[in-house]
Amino acid sequence: xxxxxxxxxxxxxxxxxxxxxxxxxxxxxxxxxxxxxxxxxxxxxxxxxxxxxxxxxxxxxxxxxxxxxxxxxxxxxxxxxxxxxxxxxxxxxxxxxxxxxxxxxxxxxxxxxx
Amino acid sequence: xxxxxxxxxxxxxxxxxxxxxxxxxxxxxxxxxxxxxxxxxxxxxxxxxxxxxxxxxxxxxxxxxxxxxxxxxxxxxxxxxxxxxxxxxxxxxxxxxxxxxxxxxxxxx
Numbered sequence: 001x002x003x004x005x006x007x008x009x010x011x012x013x014x015x016x017x018x019x020x021x022x023x024x025x026x027x028x029x030x031x032x033x034x035x036x037x038x039x040x041x042x043x044x045x046x047x048x049x050x051x052x053x054x055x056x057x058x059x060x061x062x063x064x065x066x067x068x069x070x071x072x073x074x075x076x077x078x079x080x081x082x083x084x085x086x087x088x089x090x091x092x093x094x095x096x097x098x099x100x101x102x103x104x105x106x107x108x109x110x111x112x113x114x
Numbered sequence: 115x116x117x118x119x120x121x122x123x124x125x126x127x128x129x130x131x132x133x134x135x136x137x138x139x140x141x142x143x144x145x146x147x148x149x150x151x152x153x154x155x156x157x158x159x160x161x162x163x164x165x166x167x168x169x170x171x172x173x174x175x176x177x178x179x180x181x182x183x184x185x186x187x188x189x190x191x192x193x194x195x196x197x198x199x200x201x202x203x204x205x206x207x208x209x210x211x212x213x214x215x216x217x218x219x220x221x222x223x
Contacts, residue, residue: 035213042118042201042213043158056209090157099205100146105157 002027004093004106012112013081021076021109023091029104031097032074034066035090037108043090049074050097078111086113115140118204120214127192127221134188135217137202147178147185148203152216158201161187192221 005024013019025032031050035043045058049068068074072093078085088110092103120137127133139147147164162169164176164185175188185204189196199216206212 033211040215042120042215045210045212048209050209056207058210088155097209099208099211102148102160102163103158103203103211105159108157 004029004091004104006089006091006106006109008109009107010110010112012114014114015081015083017081018077018079019081019111021078021089021091021111022073023076023093023106024073025091025093026104029093029095030072031094031101032068032072033092033094033097033103034074034076035092036060037088037090039087046076048097055097081113083113086111116214117141117206117212118202118214120202120217122215122217124218124220127219129192129194129221129223131192131221132188132190133192133219134186135200135219136184136186137204137214137217138182138184139202139204139212140183141204141206142180142183144204144206146205146211147176148211149174149176149185149187150201150203150213152199152201154199158213161200189219192219194221194223197221 033048034046037043047057094101149161150158151161152158168177173190177186202214
């Protein structure tokens, strides 16, 4: 039973560049949520995708965008990277995406912006 | 006010000790509560859900106090392997789960 997989594991980018992070949900899950975790902080909700639509969004600028594909996998895109975007980006999957559904996390992508 | 607030700790306890800590949440309409565990530079992993009547899972006990809007986690007979950051998670609305900043627990031999 495959868990949540994310790629790449690590990434180094320069300010102003764009980045795409990828996530495959746990088998049987249909909902993908993305979180940003800065060092020493808890994960911050970016957005959630369900049925290929962005269903809920956190307090992040439009530079952060995403997509969900028919096979439930998802991408997170960040444009015009800032130094402050350096963080661990976590993808979490769940079934139905309701607030009572626990999240299962991938290993994360560690993004460094220089 | 933050949606979920936790005492960051750290709580430094000897093996075999009991440690407990709380988490407060701001949305009185929240219905779902969880504790996650996160090891250094790893992803969060579900430790346990928190039910209205309180619940136990081995050495771990979670309680919910709706009137005061806090949940608690108690760890009995602490093991070295319990050293981690414990994240409190609360649903902010129908779809969004909000995380606290975490409480760090260090168990020493």
